[in-house]
Amino acid sequence: MMPVQAPTTPQPTTPQPTWPRSAERIVATINRDPLTAPHAARNDALLAVVATALAIALALLVDDGRRPDALGWTLLLACNVPIAFRRRQPLLVLLAVVACVCPYHVLDNTHSAPTPATYIALYTVAVTGRPLRTVLVGAGVIGLSAGVMLTVSMHEALEVLRMSGWVVAVLFCGVDVRVYRKYVASIVERAERAERTREEEARRRVAEERLRIARDLHDLLAHSITLIGVQTSVAAHVLSADPERLDRETVAKALDDIAETCRSARGELRTTLEVLREHGPPDVRGPLPGLDGLTDLAEAARLAGARVEQTVRVRRAPPAVGAAAYRIVQEALTNAVRHAGPEPAVHVELDERQGALHLSVRDDGTGPASGGTPGFGLVGMRERARSVGGTLDAGPRTGGGFEVRAVLPLTTTGERAG
Known part of the structure; x- marks a missing residue:
């Protein structure tokens, strides 16, 4: 005999309350x-x-x-x-x-x-x-x-x-509703204005971040590619000057310099790209380059053929100011290697005076050719200086050559440049 199963009692469905929606409609009205x-x-x-x-x-x-x-x-x-x-x-x-x-x-x-x-x-x-x-x-x-x-x-x-009290009550109710509506309208207007302000602030932050990354990539790639180009030219010159008496040591050194420049550029590029992949706050960035990296910049310029003299008389600088000074010197050295002619003499000087960092990079070269297409180097340097509340001037020197001068305040950090 088959077992008889007890009939299952259907569970009653609880009707969803409709009063919240009705109340919302009344309030909206x-x-x-x-x-x-x-x-x-x-x-x-x-x-x-x-x-x-x-x-x-x-x-x-x-x-x-x-x-x-x-x-x-x-x-x-x-x-x-x-x-x-x-x-x-x-x-x-x-x-x-x-x-x-x-x-x-x-x-x-x-x-x-x-x-x-x-x-x-x-x-x-x-x-x-x-x-x-x-x-x-x-x-x-x-x-x-x-x-x-x-x-x-x-x-x-x-x-x-x-019965005139009812008339007064009706009029008072109308006035009260009118005042309440004006109050709600002012709240909505303030909320919309605040939302527009937040959107504008978000767009401004995005634009500033894109500009910062564009400056970083320009400084990094322009500097590295310029050095690689000069070092490649040295290697090519050695190979073609006297093929019978090949200076293997010079060629090997030039190729090692190229490899080192590539490794350094790859490391900086990875650091910059990691910023784009971060999911934290936009202000949380990796370590900024600073004044302690100026020696490496000078050495890289010497490998590219420039005769660099460096004088640094700065005790310490805020991270943003140090990063701005590093990028300005990097771009100035890149321009000197690219435009100043063969083996230019470049003098880099950083001095602390009256609460500001005074920076100067000057060379004795020929300077950029007239009529050439202007790049973004000088624009980027001026933006670097403005980002920390400083100023920058650049132009040909009276006795020949080119000079970049910047004044960066040490008392305010401004925007984190890097």
């Missing part, structure tokens, strides 16, 4: 500007229909006056029609409602029936107008209502004054 709300005409027409139905129900069910006759029904229905246009001309709508309600009350019809239309018109005036206009309108409506009711009876006039 309150926050929305009534003059720019979507479907305003349709919503106002529906509101006019609802107000008319409520007015008819009050006229039939409430006994605070006589049942409206044909003229009374006409006036009662007519006072609800302007509600469909309440957003376009709030004050004119209120005047139209009052123009229909006053004769309706004078005829002693059911006095509660026009109340919904009157309150809607008053609320619209308060929520769309200035507070001073709202106060004047409220005082005028209360005074006019009391005067009209005096034509009916003193009791009705006193009843209007007693």
